[in-house]
Amino acid sequence: MSIKIDKESFKTYLSVCPKIAWIFSSKENLWKTKEFIKNENIVIHYVSYEELDEDVDTTKFSFLDVYNKFFKDKELTPNNEILSLIEEYDKEIGIESLVPSNETVEDGQQVLIAAFEYYKALLVEYNQKNNSNKSFFDLSDFSFENNVEKTKELLTNDNFLYIFKPAFKFGEKLYTKCDVLINKGKNRFDIVEFKASTNSKLEHFYDVLYQKYLLEKNGYFVDDIFIGLINPEYIKGLSTDYKQVVTDIFEQYKDNCPNYEKDIKPNLNNYFIKHNKYESDIEYNELFKIVNYLEQSKSCPLFSDLIKAFLGVDYLLEMDKIFEGMERDFKNETFLLNDIHYKPKFNYKKLTCRTSSEVCHHVVNYYDVNQYTIYDFSRFKKNAAILYNEFYEEVDINRIDNPLDEYYYINEKPVFKEDQARLITVIKDYVKNDKKFSNYIVNRNKLKDIEKLLNEYTKTPVYMYDFETSKWAIPKYDRSWSYQQIPFQYSIHTILSEDFDFKTMKNIKHKNFIADKQEDPRIEFLNNFIKDCFEYGPGVYVAYNKSFEKTVLKNAIMMFPEVAYPLKYIYCNTIDLMEFFKMKENNWLIYHPDFKGSYSIKKTQPVLVPDLSYKDLIINKGDRASKIFRQYLDNIISQDEYEKIIRPDMLKYCDRDTLAMVALLQAIKELVKTYCIYENGVLTWKK
Template identity: 40%
Template sequence: MTKIYKSKISKEDFKVIMTTCFKSAWITYNKENFLQALEWKKNKKYEYFIENQIESEEDFNSDSSSIDLFETYNDLLNDNFNENKEKLKTFDQHWTDEEGFVLEKFVGEQIENGNAVGLAAREYYSIINAKENLENKLNKKILDLSDETFEKALKSTTQNLTNKEISYIFEATFQYDENNFKTRCDILKIKENRHVEIIEFKATAKVKKEHFFDLLYQVWVLEKNGMIVDNVFLGHLNNEYLTDYGSVTKTEIEEFINSFGEINFLDIKDFVNNDFHVEPTKEKIDVDYNKLFIIDENFKNYKKGGIKIIDSINSFREVNDLDELFSKYSDMFSWDKNKIEKYFDFDYCDSPFIFNNNILKWENEFLKNENNCYCFHVVKWFDKNRQTLFNIPNLANKTKAKLYKFSDKIYLDDISSLDASYFPLNEKNKSEFNEKHYIFFDSYKKYQQNGFQINWSDCVNKQAIGELNNMLNLYKNFPVYMYDFETIKWAIPKFALTSAYMQIPFQYSVDIIYDENFDYNNAENTMKHFDFISKNKKDPRPAFIQQFLKDMFSQGPGVYVAYYKSFEKNVLKKLAFLFPEYAKPLLFIAQNTIDLMDFFQGNKSENRSSFLIYHPDFAGSCSIKKTQPALDPKFSYKDLKINKGDKASQTFREYVEGLVDENAWKKLIKEDMIKYCNRDTLAMVVILQRIQEIFNDFRKENPQWIN
């Protein structure tokens, strides 16, 4: 049979085209395209921003890092190549996945979470099938093809679509146009006369727009196989469900927290000064799938009003001919190198659709307003190691791409002013830049004028001297407890009193500053240090709470300091709610936690300026991975085997799940984990000490600035 379409289009290709950019989809289409893109990058033709996005808690790791595809690949090639051979082999296998290339699969726990949700979904629908049989006095069976190859599953699906003994097919498999289009349906409900319903499961608590195009692709392929899709459903996780508790909303948790009011140390003094024992949680748990899963036929969490997914699919197809869309992009995937280069030179992303909440319809973003669609996924090459427009903080990448296109300037070295006439104004005829951008830019230009030799006085925000002085004074209320958590999360709850993607603390480090003579270069003699890591594979929280409270009051009450405090505070609040006997001391710490990042991160509602201290090497970022190395480049993580939060989290997860040898854990890995977390809190001390030193030198050199 002659193929209708020139090139294959996987489900993942389609999702990327419709939600992100065809250029991104072309790069990840196959290994040949990726290597061609890599060659263009090496030859200084194009630069790329092909990254996964962190949108919610379930995507969050303690270092908040996203995945850069090209960096990941180069790291595997250049860093311990022999050790990475297996990882490179796995990398290559992603190009042949029937569903297409999925960037998120490079995060280990996301693969594991996806597999766990898939297994739980099949167990759930096995229970549903048994209930339906009991209620209707039937004996219908399930056909489970989850362990079959694509070819075997395809054959079995075809043979059983009209089998009246089958009620559900797990991983029902279809192809169209000689395998140019392939899909597997997580759960396919079989009805009479080739009528079906699709139930797609996602390892997420949040409904995302790519889920719509996932289902749209499946419906189209099934219809090409003569199926009639009556309805489609999206199964996702209910993160308000707590095992061995029931459902609880964020509002209920906040009401519980607020009921304590402001906690005085005298209220908890007797408790923290006496011995106490936190009882372990129940080991055996029952996960209620009826409460864990939400089976939505609407995009309830994605948009206002609500519209059935199947109705939204039909609405989309009334305006957009899917046959034509697939034909168009199939042709584009077959373009030769010259045609693709010309398309890469096109300044816009013209393929993605957005959902218009006002009219409950999907619209092509480019056709609606091309000025909002400047492409940043593929741009004219520039050196990412230099400071550029793309380092400007809190500015949309599409806006940066627009500024680059109009000005033809990318390096800060070549930009005279952010007010220069070569930068276009926005649709309101105003500058695209704000206060934070000017601080960032002016600091860099001074750095440039000084021959890229840092003048530390220039790092002080002279418009906010009072703020900086007041903030430093907060750290004189000794003792000062610098603390940091490492957490782990599961899509399917692992322990009692946990929910999907709940951040479960298993490790902490605390550095305690007890007077003004502290020195991170002599930490052992000028500070106190405590650390903890779970000793076994059970729920780590009871032991965590017990040791944490003892250590955090060991020098009496004080100032508690975290970096990006909302993370640690949210963990403490959840612990307080779930372990109410210890709520007061936990909440006392949360209430008295200040944020070291406040030296850098502005906040209009709190009337706090951005970057009280700014070094050009921050590159516009407030991340500790940028601020600490800039303030003291000699202090690093390079000597550590575990040197990232996501790696620590994944390692502990593997230990809990029995994938790490117990002897290896005790003799080698555990110590590496402790070293990493300890380095995090010492890095916080580095930041505070360096800010104090910079400000003290500034005051001596510039007495006119000090009241």
């Protein structure tokens, strides 16, 4: 083999996208990709932060981070940081060196540290049970080459039961590190790969398959392969069955809203959570679960059965063929320009595997991203790529006459749904009218739905609220679990009358809070939030994408029953400003082409209220606010730095979010009045 193929490239090629694997397979391919972009041969579709799962696997290929650093501009000369990273890329660990440090990387490191502690505790139990003196060895601090040599030495000594971070290579082009290697004696081993995730996925299988292959090419026998995961039922400081119990109770009474006059008002000043100064230790035996099967499938097939389905009996020979194919693809300079790629596709129930051809939607033929295209439609890139491959320029928006016509069916199924058909109509009319507002922006066929939403805002006060949160893979505080969103900041803009104006703050009041101690922020957050949410009496509570805020409230209700009544009232009376754009059905009651298919308030508000911007803010994205505050709670940012430098900018950002919500509601009302008559709660179209 003449080129290196690391573990990340292997699993990305098989489970994510061969083209993405190609890009990062070598320094030369990185630069070639940059050249393709500059010459307008391709467009790369990166994953947006809004599309990322909350349960983020910290060792997952971080294409988004790398894309943002390396590919987002067309210039061929990146900054010095990228240059140094690319030089590192040719050394030991490949793609991992290109992933900037972020909270997911920090989580991965913390999970691995905890995993080593877990196995050290198991070692003590093993020695006590077997009256033995087995040991462990940690190779984390060894350079790669020294690690390889030390690993060979350690594996000849059966006294080392657990070896942490051993390294292996085969030839000069294949190499890996394992997280934990269990020495079973007589040259036989189990591999345990830890992931900062709560369930095992296909990419995890490919991860340990690569490791198994390298060990066996080196003459070792691998009996089994495992994934170490975080138990999603584990709550720090509580029993593992507690979460399911309180969740079941909550779901049973989810729609039972407390009575304000009877249940809340008499005790409003008494709803208060007391600080618990004591934090429980992590119970490692409850924190982790170790599995040798795939959890993302209902049938949960064993990894050993997947190997047989994928590679047959002589799996080493078949793996050799896979690497040969990857090498051919990685050396092919025009590989990115192919529309079709091939990936293995499993039938988990039947335990079979076949090679499937797919139209790639990650790297596509060039199009002008500043123009309106079907690639803009939310979660539609895969279908858009298929359509372009099938119909070419015939699916350019201005050439589509009837998107619901059978002509645009693939496999006898319509690709465009009613939502997309409406967007195409709006965009075509907008372009035809020299990009001026038109009555197509408001969906004339859905006036009753718009009317229903508008009527929800007639009762005042209207509390517009927004949360900022942080999360950890390993629960940081008592009464919290893996990846739970821990709230630390809120902003509330309260509309006191229908006659309001965000520019003058007429009939608008503002409250905000941000935690200022390096302790569980939920206590002070909830104590203040309850008080501020009833400052002007009970009302309507408004979030943007309410599922997020309501999930935070639900978790608080379950974990802090002493304040459940007022939080449940807010929960039950929370409506969603985003429903003017996105609903379970009847999406896009209002759509402007410059939304570019996004429901995000960072898109909708600037289009409808262009004179209100986030550009003047130092902190202007939620993920950045979350990362910074987490660093403060983890004591990476000091108290002094936080108070003098960070805190003021954090407040400005969250405050701007709820002001944007007020401005957006005002703009929606004005837009509707342009084309409709809204009187006494009834909406009709102007003639």
